[in-house]
Amino acid sequence: MSLLCNFSEATTRIKEHYTLSRFIEDSGVALKKTGREAVGLCPFHAEKTPSFSVNDQKGIYYCRGCGATGDVIKYHATANGVSDGKAISQLAYSLGITLKSDNQPQHSRSEPSTATPSRETRATLSDLHDHVAELAHRYLLSVLNEPDHPATKYLLEERQFTLEEIYRFGIGFLPPEQPLWALVSNPSPHNPEPVTLPESQWRVSAIEAGLLNGSYQTSMFQGRILFPITNTDGRCVAFSGRVIPALADSVVLGDRKYVNSPETHIFDKSSTLFGLTPWRFTLRDKKTASQWRELNAKTSYVLVEGLTDVVRLTQLGIRAVAAMGTAISNEHLRIILTRADTLIVLTDGDSAGVDAAQKAMLTVLPLLKAGHVAYAACLPDGEDPDSYFCELDITPNPTEHFWHLANGLHRHLPEEVWFDEYIGHTADPVSIADQVRIERALSPSGPAKIPVDPLWRLSLIRFIADVTGYYTQPLVSLRSAYFTPSEQTEWMLDDSSRFWLYRIARAPEILRPMTRPKLKSWWVKDAVNGLLGAATECPAPLRLIYQAGIAAHKSKEPISDWPSLVSVLLDVGFPTGLLVAWASVVEDGDKSLASLGYTEEVLSPDLWQVEFEEWVTSIDQSLTAKLFQALNLDSD
Structure with a gap:
């Protein structure tokens, strides 16, 4: 129990x-x-x-x-x-x-198990697939000792698969001459544990799994190279069968190069990736298990179109996966990005491949988070990964050679594909129509899907600004009526006090408490709204800090790091152009802050608040004195 x-x-x-x-x-x-x-x-x-x-x-x-x-x-x-x-x-x-879930009641050990029928059905289908996959794998290993067998010639000579890869992926083969029931029910060296179910009951499950079709006794997967498709538990849940040219006339649907399992209770093409999780049967071999551990530790993934492409790239030490004969879905990409830092979508160079690459980039952009790198690479027309990289396994360092070749391929970056799809060509300078199109593309209610991650969203806005020269600015009360983002950016980068922006980015939790005392001061309001006598009377970094402080006080969301600060400011409508300027300071591209030691400065939020108060007090006194002098008043 x-x-x-x-x-x-x-x-x-x-x-x-x-x-x-x-x-x-x-x-x-x-x-x-x-x-x-x-x-x-x-x-x-x-x-x-x-x-x-x-x-x-x-x-x-x-x-x-x-x-x-x-x-x-x-x-x-x-x-x-x-x-x-x-x-x-x-x-x-x-x-x-x-x-059980936390809110599921605890049952006593004496109570019987109440497995639902759907779980029983899934377990039956998984057991059926695992059994057939084991039988096929053992059968293939036996015929590989026969040099003239069509499966041996096709795999070892024509496709140049190694025994390592056949073991690693549990590749199999079932002879086409016998009914499938005879293969699974009769004991043999390939089938040490025959099916014990009645034929009629087994046949119902086999038809539901797509292994048999109607009254046929032979499966469409017999006489083909059989690839087990696994779920995240490592159970076989489906098959993909590749026809062997020499046997095409003797197999069911021999005119089709590939046949795949239909979707079932345990198999959903849109959320299944070949090569992602090893089939648990193969892990019984210690060498194969060790190879899978090394593969699973990699954080750079290559998403390809074909199963044989996965096998080829794995031979080269590349972590490769493939969608199951369907378009690359949101769920495919989400699953990969939970494991990968870098994702390359590698497609054929024909029009269909380019189209698939661009669609994948539009799908992946909203899913990207800080630390992710993603792009699509297209092979030369007429090539696929299996053919293009086929000779690298004989080179001294095939993995290094692969990345060298891959880095030379034409790339499609997600932000570039997104820009071409939703904005396109713009005038120089941008017209009002261009501006409307840009704003609509970035609008949450617009047709385009934008990154959820605040840093990717900010970077996309910066990319648009770099390409078009247009800084998007939501119409909010914080937007200066007189200073453009480009002006403020220029002043900010030239101001020696910009190190304060770097400090706040490191410890953004101090923004609210350090700005609160002076938020209602006359000069803060005038500085934010561009109403001081001269633009530079208030240092540009300080103006930005108070603009951000006013915005942050409109939200009750916690601020603990730079991404959360960006997210809060964007949510309350803070001008994106000013965030771009702030980010450029944080990046310290010219290393000016590093040369002054600020990038190595010990994190001291309490001390920084005291220093900020002293700085602001001196500016307050200076501006107040100028105001009183202009009004012929005594500041005392």
Whole structure:
């Protein structure tokens, strides 16, 4: 009887049950006890000198080489290419723990399990796929010893697949001569655990899974090279079958190069990526498991169109995945970006490939967060990744050669594709119609999808300004009636007090308290609205600080770092042109702040507030004295 736990309870039980060093050794990593720690070669990157250590007392592993660290759950997640939540689910299942939501009532152990029919259906379909995939993989491994077999000639000679890749992806083959039921129900070296269900019951599931069609006894996947498609649990949930030219006349639908499983209860094409999660059956081999751990530790992903492209690039040490014969979806990209820092969409160079690349860039832009890099690269016309990179595996460093070739391909950047799609050509200087089109593209109610991340949103606005010379400015009360953003930017960059903008970007939580005392001062209002006698009477950085302070006080959202400050200011309608100027100061492109030591300055928010108050007090006294002198009044 399984134990019912919520996620937090299951996490504790998992960590209590497993000894981390033994768990890691069971996954195929050799460890040697050294004092309180066990040491070995890191499973997440290639190395010759051990830098990977495991401390069972703390339940933590750490690699001094690549920085990988975590507990038993993080190790399982990284090694198997799954999320932390999925790792908890899988480890809990292996311990006989049934997970429940926090608000699900706790049942006694004596109560029977109440699995829903849909879960039973999914489990049956997954078991069926895993069984067929194992049978096909074992059968293919046996015929690879026959040099004249069509599958051997096609894979090893024509496609130049290696045994490593056949093991890694669990590639299989089913003979086309026998009915599928005969293959799965009769014991053989390839099928050590035959199906025990009645044929009629098994056949219903096989038809639902798309393995059989109507009254056919032979599957459309027989006689083809069979690629298992996995879910994030590492279960086989679908197949893609590639026809072998020599067998095309003897297989079902032999005129089709590829046949794919239909969508089922366990398979959704729009959220499934080939090559993302290893099939759990292949991880029984320690060498294959080690290779997958190293692949899953990579943070640069290449998204390609074909399954054989994934196999080819993986041979070169590249982390590659493919959409399942469908357009690249929002969910495909979201899944990848939760694991990757860099995403390259690699497409063919024909018109369809270019179109797919541009659509992918429009889809990915709203999903990007700080730290992400994404672009599309198109191969020369007539090439695909399998053909273009096919000879790199014989070079001394195939991974390095791949990136060298890939960096030379024509790129489509997401911001450029977005600009061409929603703004297009503009006049110089921009016309009113151009300005309206730009503002509409950036409007939340407009046709274009813009980045949710505040830094990407700000950078997109800066890109538009660089291309068109137009600074977008929402019509809000904070916008100066007399000073353009370009004027304020110029004054700001020339002002020696701009280091205050850098300080506030480092500790933005001080913005509200440091500006609050003088917000209602006459000169602050006049400076913000451009009403002082001369524009430079109030330093440009100080004017911007008070404009931001007034805006920040309109929001109750917390401000803890630069992205949250940008988000709050944008939400209350702060002029985007001024944020662009502020960001340029923070970047310190000319290294002027660095040369003065401000970029290495110790973070001292309390001290900075005191210094700011002293600075503002001196300006207040100076401007008040000038005002009284102009009015022939005694400042005393």
